[in-house]
Amino acid sequence: MGQYVAPIRDMQFVLHEFLKVEEQLKELPAHAETDADIINQVLEEGAKFTSEVLFPLNHSGDREGCKHDAQAKTVTTPKGFKEAYKQYVDGGWAALACDPEFGGQGLPVVLNNSFYEMLNSSNQAWTMYPGLSHGAYECLKEHGTDEQKRLYLPKLVSGEWTGTMCLTEPHCGTDLGLLRSKAIPNDDGSWTITGNKIFISAGEHDMSDNILHLVLARVPDAPEGSKGISLFLVPKFLPNDDGSVGERNPIFCGAIEEKMGIHGNSTCQMNLDGAKGWIIGQPNKGLNAMFVFMNAARLGVGMQSLGLTEVAYQNALVYAKDRVQMRSLSGVKAPDKPADPIIVHPDVRRMLLTAKAYAEGARAFSSYVALQIDRELNHPDEEVRKEAADEVALLTPVIKAFITDNAWIATSEAMQVYGGHGYISEWGMEQYVRDARINLIYEGTNTIQSLDLLGRKILMDNGAKLRKFGEKVRAFVEENGTDEAMSEFVTPLGELGEKVGKLTMEIGMKAFQNQDEVGAAAVPYLRVVGHLVYSYFFAQMAKIALEKKDSGDKFYEAKLQTTRFYFARLYPETAMLIRQARSGAANLMALDADLF
Template identity: 85%
Template sequence: MGQYIAPLRDMQFVLHEMLNVEEEFKQLPAHAEIDKDTANQILDEGSKFASEVLFPLNRVGDHEGCRLDKETRKVQTPTGFKEAYQQYVDAGWPSLSCDPEFGGQGLPIVINNAFYEMLNSANQAWTMYPGLSHGAYEAIHAHGTPEQKALYLPKLVSGEWTGTMCLTEPHCGTDLGLLRTKAEPQADGSFRITGGKIFISAGEHEMSKNIVHLVLARLPDAPAGTKGISLFIVPKYVPGANGEPGERNPIFCGALEEKMGIHGNSTCQMNLDGATGWLIGEPNKGLNAMFVMMNAARLGVGMQSLGLTEVAYQNAVTYAKDRLQMRSLSGPKAPEKAADPIIVHPDVRRMLLTARAYAEGGRAFSAYIALQIDRELNHPDEEVRKEAADEVALLTPIIKAFLTDNGWIATSECMQVYGGHGFISEWGMEQYVRDARINMIYEGTNTIQSLDLLGRKILMDNGAKLRKFGEKVKAFVEENGTDEAMSEFITPLGDIGDKVGKLTMEIGMKAFQNQDEVGAAAVPYLRVAGHMVFAYFFARMAKIALEKQDSGDSFYKAKLATARFYFQRLLPETAMLIRQARSGSANLMALEADLF
């Protein structure tokens, strides 16, 4: 069955030693009273829920999956999922970082983010049910009318109701400008919505009393393309005058997708047959409202892969310490046993350290982004809020794509640690590989994230946002450049920072002549940028660890060892990636389509 123990010590290191969140909170009026002990107590309780309640259901969900009753059109979730959700609601977890005006606890996003890492490690498929609800909450909170907020937000905040995002359709995939779902105005101000949606995570289930679907559709006079998309609230049960679920709305699950992974989540084909809905935001500007939800989801997907990276690493380490096979090349390390544990072998350590480094780097990066969201939402200085917003916009596609790429790499390496046993379901590792694969696809494939980063976030503002982040990197390099002990981290950090700047300029110049150059370079470019970000945070963590390595706490020695591995073994991938990005579009576009 395996195990999961929340990495509380590393979370505390990131929050309190690297980010110094208690001091940061003092600058944010909404969070000024939250101290280190409060944060630690919340995460400690969260870790118990994740490991004791959710983790034991992970294999259950994978093996049972969800079941659709085609007559009633109801979906049954795996054994224990509904009961675990009720425990989650009863404990108040859905409201953790929500607005107190609507029943939320008003805690920082950065604490909620750490909690969600634990949930995803324990059971990604289950976590998608409340995770999507939080996205619906964000969209309605940002764009809903006062009446919509009063009706829906308290229910979403409490967890009594859950939410979904209904975007894509069979013929359009990511190209939402092609969607055909129609919304016809009614005399009472509502809309009749008709169409079909696919790949709707948590689209139908009985875990909550109602499901609030956020649906993209077209008004009758809507212009073509993405400029003609509107966003609608379409509840499973239409709320009555008392605000409680009333008549059943005709939005039904037509089929469950048979998936490679995340079997415990009901991924639905949803059919709307004149379902009643209400417009959110302005007509034909639905994507603006939906992007609030999509950006929250992109951070959430990054956290899914971070969670899987951590739990896969933990179990692979346990196996590697126990599994006996062959002798160490440098001589027996356990002479009293028939063979040495495989953790003595260099390549097993390479695989384990790869997962460990991607977990620790991802944890630092995602916590930093979550803290920037807190600053964007709560800092009293408008300029600080704007700078934080720009940085979040720049780094969100990297969070989604780089962490999910790394999660796929890490879970695959951890499965390899098990050898043949890793391919057998009873050990649990192959599930993490299958579950991790979806994270590279949904909420915009990683290619879409790469195009967003390079084309929209960087080249469209001539690299202004990137330069601001680059200035932080440069300042850290200059501050620590004369520290000999830091040179092994500072020199490669400065080098990758310079190379990203030069690569960006080169691609930008090529793009003036041929836009295909952006598409050809985008994926390796994002990965290079991701490594620059990881190098920055690993250098910051290494600085702290160097200062405390003689404290008697072995944690800091382990942190230094992981940082050294990252800089010496993983960061060098950028040399290949830069050559790929610079090679241009000709080698991709020269072959005629009919010759493939």
């Protein structure tokens, strides 16, 4: 079904020319030896694995789905998934960016990020099985005991065991303060956990030898609400001291959810019937530990949508060049054919360029944030680590919400290119739309991300993190403001930076009078900030392209034209969004609920 070719040339442009990662990594002792050759080799090998092994399983996995055996309480993944996972593990891919102390290869997050884009383009549903394990690894690495790290981390790093996050319950989703799962202490230091969880991605499957569930529950006498939540490690099979798999733990899949997309991933209802677990971190401090996992997952969902945007764009482009329909309005372009290829039509180009621009903007954005994570984790200067951590915290909700919003737009446009064939399943495009729509919802809906950005990340610190990012934007504008060739990019970037500052102050003042003003403005506000980020990165990429446009490499011409399209056709959305954000809460809250 269709095709996927990893966009290595653009990845290399982002890593080597835009971010200059080799120079940046030399400042990080853990990654000082990671040079361009290593990066390129990993990208090339990753491209082979994803296009040759995973992509052929995407459409068939969607059609087949997962099978739940209620009597045996097992889940079977689609044909080929288990074998592909073995190749993934045998190839060392699971260990790529993990700590060598636990068997990892110690490569930077920014490189692993590019590999995960390829994984998600080729098969998002499959990628969720190993993808969630990275969050479990990070959570245990930061908050686990030495014994937990010794026993579990090497298995997660190798890929022999996988991980999940068990948060949601039937009566509560985002509001985790309402959860009811209970944990009772045992004499041996373990806990007995009882409860029901839903929407657990990769909760049960046949791809790995064991599954490590990270479960939120309440201990006896815990405070009400989110301050009374603890985090527990609950293995599917209890491990023996030597790391081998022991007896079955009573945490079972009661059913798998029938959902609109990602059919190849088992989204499970999990029942804990007195399962044995071990606390991670301190009692009643579980959300603090779980946020490590949740933030990793939010970044991961952004990468899922970048992957879908790229693969949908690629296939729509191939179709647009091949499909003939009508003649060009400006005259015949293919006189040897009965009609012209549809790529000659302006609106088909608009749809293709929308997907192309959103893919390239997301690639630059996500790679930038991944590099900041590397700096946060490894830079020898504490102040640099703190600044990087602040920037990652600010931009994480934007990555999750803005990239997933844009993927919904881009995959829909790519499907539209196909006309009637777009919603016929054999072409594969409607699967990308279905999969993309889910990404706006899970791991915290995009409204929750917007509230997090505006309420917690910006207003709570009086805009300090945002101002630091704004200073980078202003410095770039000032540095390039007199360059006439850059004016078409720098001028709108500078204007938007000023507008974001004023809008933030205005919303903050309104919020003193009425907190609903934050909820009313949050969603359009996040998209405005998203466009500020994309404008900043596109302007920087345009500067590089302008410097190299006479090199003879058509890549730079394409980058310039894509950037011009972005500023002409996508950036203007900010004017409407700012007006929406400023319109206030009254137009939303004035209507009595009984009158809806």
